[in-house]
Amino acid sequence: MIVEFGHFALVLALVASLIQSVFPVWGAVRGDSRMMAMASPLAIAMFLLVLLSFFCLTWAYLTSDFSVMNVFQNSHTDKPLIFKISGVWGNHEGSILLWVLILVLFGALVAMFSKNIPNALKATALSAQAWVSAAFLAFVIFTSNPFLRINQPPLQGSDLNPMLQDIGLAIHPPLLYVGYVGFSIVFAFAVAALILGRIDAAWARWVRPWVLVSWIFLTLGIAMGSYWAYYELGWGGWWFWDPVENASFMPWLTGTALLHTAIVMEKRNALKVWTVFLAIVTFSLSLLGTFLVRSGVLTSVHAFAVDPTRGLYILTILMVFIGGSFSLFAWRAPLLKQGGIFAPVSREGALVLNNLFLTTATAIVMFGTLYPLVLEAATGTKISVGAPFFNLTFGPLMMPVLLVMPFGQLLAWKRGDLWAVTQRLVAAFVLCVIATIGLAWFYAGSGVLVIIGFGFATWAIIGSVFEIIDRMNIRRVGLAGGFNRLKGMPRTVWSTALGHLGVGLTALGIVTVSAFESETVLVMHPGDTVEKSGYHVTYDGSWDQRGPNYVERVARYTMRDGGNVVRVLEPSKRVYNASGTPMTETAIATFGFSQVYFAIGDNTDDGGLVTRLYMKPLITLIWIGCLIMSLGGFIALTDRRLRVGAPKPARKSNRHSQPAPAE
Amino acid sequence: MTRKQRRLTLIGLAGVVIAVATGLILYALDDKIAFFQSPSDIAANQIDVGQRIRLGGLVSMDSVETSDSGSVSFKVEDGGADIKVVYVGILPDLFREGQGIVAEGFVDEGGVFRADQVLAKHDENYMPKEVYEALKEQDHVYDDETLKQSN
Numbered sequence: 001m002i003v004e005f006g007h008f009a010l011v012l013a014l015v016a017s018l019i020q021s022v023f024p025v026w027g028a029v030r031g032d033s034r035m036m037a038m039a040s041p042l043a044i045a046m047f048l049l050v051l052l053s054f055f056c057l058t059w060a061y062l063t064s065d066f067s068v069m070n071v072f073q074n075s076h077t078d079k080p081l082i083f084k085i086s087g088v089w090g091n092h093e094g095s096i097l098l099w100v101l102i103l104v105l106f107g108a109l110v111a112m113f114s115k116n117i118p119n120a121l122k123a124t125a126l127s128a129q130a131w132v133s134a135a136f137l138a139f140v141i142f143t144s145n146p147f148l149r150i151n152q153p154p155l156q157g158s159d160l161n162p163m164l165q166d167i168g169l170a171i172h173p174p175l176l177y178v179g180y181v182g183f184s185i186v187f188a189f190a191v192a193a194l195i196l197g198r199i200d201a202a203w204a205r206w207v208r209p210w211v212l213v214s215w216i217f218l219t220l221g222i223a224m225g226s227y228w229a230y231y232e233l234g235w236g237g238w239w240f241w242d243p244v245e246n247a248s249f250m251p252w253l254t255g256t257a258l259l260h261t262a263i264v265m266e267k268r269n270a271l272k273v274w275t276v277f278l279a280i281v282t283f284s285l286s287l288l289g290t291f292l293v294r295s296g297v298l299t300s301v302h303a304f305a306v307d308p309t310r311g312l313y314i315l316t317i318l319m320v321f322i323g324g325s326f327s328l329f330a331w332r333a334p335l336l337k338q339g340g341i342f343a344p345v346s347r348e349g350a351l352v353l354n355n356l357f358l359t360t361a362t363a364i365v366m367f368g369t370l371y372p373l374v375l376e377a378a379t380g381t382k383i384s385v386g387a388p389f390f391n392l393t394f395g396p397l398m399m400p401v402l403l404v405m406p407f408g409q410l411l412a413w414k415r416g417d418l419w420a421v422t423q424r425l426v427a428a429f430v431l432c433v434i435a436t437i438g439l440a441w442f443y444a445g446s447g448v449l450v451i452i453g454f455g456f457a458t459w460a461i462i463g464s465v466f467e468i469i470d471r472m473n474i475r476r477v478g479l480a481g482g483f484n485r486l487k488g489m490p491r492t493v494w495s496t497a498l499g500h501l502g503v504g505l506t507a508l509g510i511v512t513v514s515a516f517e518s519e520t521v522l523v524m525h526p527g528d529t530v531e532k533s534g535y536h537v538t539y540d541g542s543w544d545q546r547g548p549n550y551v552e553r554v555a556r557y558t559m560r561d562g563g564n565v566v567r568v569l570e571p572s573k574r575v576y577n578a579s580g581t582p583m584t585e586t587a588i589a590t591f592g593f594s595q596v597y598f599a600i601g602d603n604t605d606d607g608g609l610v611t612r613l614y615m616k617p618l619i620t621l622i623w624i625g626c627l628i629m630s631l632g633g634f635i636a637l638t639d640r641r642l643r644v645g646a647p648k649p650a651r652k653s654n655r656h657s658q659p660a661p662a663e
Numbered sequence: 664m665t666r667k668q669r670r671l672t673l674i675g676l677a678g679v680v681i682a683v684a685t686g687l688i689l690y691a692l693d694d695k696i697a698f699f700q701s702p703s704d705i706a707a708n709q710i711d712v713g714q715r716i717r718l719g720g721l722v723s724m725d726s727v728e729t730s731d732s733g734s735v736s737f738k739v740e741d742g743g744a745d746i747k748v749v750y751v752g753i754l755p756d757l758f759r760e761g762q763g764i765v766a767e768g769f770v771d772e773g774g775v776f777r778a779d780q781v782l783a784k785h786d787e788n789y790m791p792k793e794v795y796e797a798l799k800e801q802d803h804v805y806d807d808e809t810l811k812q813s814n
Contacts, residue, residue, distance in 0.1 A: 382699035
């Protein structure tokens with residue numbers, strides 16, 4: 001009964017989204033305030049209906065109701081509670097339902113927290129977003145219904161793919177989806193601006209919080225996915241340039257570009273058409289990613305089921321939305337008024353440069369992702385475009401980005417003085433050279449590429465915090481005065497510095513681990529000791545034990561540093577009862593920012609165990625950098641001037657004014 | 664600087680960046696991508712020593728040998744031909760004889776495939792798409808039932 005409720009709620013949500021698709025935007029165009037007023041209640045209703053539906057599915061999982069096909073295929077009574085819950089979205093139907101849930105959640109948030117946005121804009125945007133909701137609700141109901149029943153219910157389910165039975169599944173998809181889907185709001189606002197033919201700095205102010213929220217979650221989601229793959233897959237890789245990863249990376253790149261142009265638009269009322277274009281591109285890439293992952297054109301752990309009708313349906317959605325929005329853009333964008341002008345050497349100019357490189361990088365990633373698919377469809381030739389391709393094409397494009405970042409932070413708006421900024425950065429440059437030499441000495445690296453990599457990364461790190469040190473100006477005002485200035489610094493300075501610092505740290509982690517990681521594979525017998533990067537690792541033995549829904553062989557290793565035991569690690573190999581699937585569980589020892597990574601293979605006939613050890617220097621910086629980037633985004637979000645519900649045209653506002661009442 | 668000059672500067676700069684990116688892509692396409700080959704393809708065509716390829720097929724029965732140094736050797740076949748593969752490292756959890764796999768690496772002077780990565784299917788239900796199609800070409804199609812029995 002509860003399951004049927006869920007199904008029914010979903011159908012009601014579809015009806016509500018169809019109404020939402022038509023009337024508010026019609027009202028906005030005709031100036032009918034009653035029709036516009038429908039938008040907010042409908043958005044909230046859609047959210048509540050989908051939420052109810054989602055709870056009903058979760059209920060079916062919690063009670064192990066195997067008369068529901070979806071639960072039968074992906075659950076088991078012995079599965080731990082946390083995986084019963086996260087298992088709801090560990091399959092095609094459930095994950096697309098989560099996607100829709102987050103989509104309507106964003107609609108409801110706009111309805112609730114954007115009281116000061118002009119009615120026409122809000123109504124049109126909510127309608128535009130409802131087009132997406134309607135398309136995906138129909139997709140769920142007609143091709144991916146999670147509530148289908150089985151006529152003769154089996155007694156036991158066939159369990160969730162063991163690779164997904166991990167805390168990562170509880171965290172990674174929701175984070176990533178909030179990021180992906182959040183851009184739908186930005187897209188909806190862009191479409192609304194085009195339909196209404198009006199856009200100004202205030203628009204950027206209303207939209208920027210949504211860009212920030214989506215970007216923060218997308219950053220965290222990608223970082224989490226990377227760390228999950230790193231510890232779960234057992235070969236120590238943290239990024240594979242797999243098409244599915246690229247699918248989430250492309251909207252991140254354009255989203256990052258959008259984040260920066262939105263600032264230009266808000267501050268200087270410039271780059272308006274470009275910002276709208278980026279908003280459309282970013283969400284289109286989110287849709288493309290959903291298509292790539294959910295259609296079955298790719299075989300990967302993310303593609304849960306291969307069903308051609310689904311692929312065709314999502315492809316149709318993709319075509320309609322991307323084609324439609326770009327046509328609208330081509331038709332209406334010339335109506336948008338040109339904004340302020342600026343000299344090429346200025347803050348705006350630096351941000352344009354950032355956009356240029358980020359969008360070109362996106363194009364490269366897109367080419368590498370789609371080319372094999374297109375080539376196979378056209379000629380039947382199968383190729384694999386992997387890390388070697390992307391390292392060569394994507395890598396060089398990121399160098400100028402890292403190089404320009406510190407300059408961009410210091411350049412003035414409208415017209416900057418490059419020479420003066422360069423002079424101010426001399427100290428940062430000297431520090432960067434010292435740090436690079438220090439790192440190269442410490443890791444005994446002398447390759448040209450390594451030195452270049454260290455140089456760019458340390459430049460980004462030192463340059464990012466340099467603005468803060470420069471503003472403190474301790475030499476003139478003394479230490480106490482400097483700290484006083486620190487307190488008074490605007491939040492944007494902090495958010496920029498942290499965002500850029502995060503990029504630099506991630507870059508440093510990538511460079512170091514790529515250049516200096518080392519791998520040892522050997523067969524160890526109980527009592528054997530091997531030396532790894534200064535540590536002595538002893539294999540103590542292994543034993544079998546039983547988990548809730550698996551049996552595992554656990555091996556114990558003791559790490560010693562000059563006689564003292566520093567870590568005891570227990571990697572294992574599991575076999576899941578229901579599916580008989582084997583699974584490797586790794587063990588990781590963290591020392592500072594570096595990690596030693598253990599994975600075990602099969603037993604040899606004479607009682608030995610295949611053991612794989614990796615030394616991963618500074619690898620955690622990759623994810624710490626992402627966390628710091630997100631923190632920067634979060635601080636930008638708390639900036640008073642951006643607070644949702646406090647819009648005021650940029651030109652009139654002044655930094656310390658109170659939020660203005662509604663216009 | 665007028666609006667027009669500014670726009671020209673921007674377009675010029677964008678042109679340079681895009682040209683560099685295109686150049687990088689073309690260079691990388693020549694050198695850094697791996698073509699998918701089945702054992703029959705390798706037997707039929709001369710493959711340059713050291714050229715990166717992706718090899719796909721079924722692991723031959725009773726062909727897997729492990730050595731103390733952690734390296735593994737096995738044969739991959741597609742019904743038409745087979746080739747010896749040597750790999751150092753831990754094989755994926757789902758690697759088994761009779762199972763479809765994809766290996767990335769190159770063919771050495773002795774005609775042995777040196778793999779630096781071996782991928783097996785992610786779960787019980789599928790075999791890598793490339794492998795399935797390569798097998799179909801060799802009229803070596805397994806329906807789902809035989810596949811399950813061979814596991």
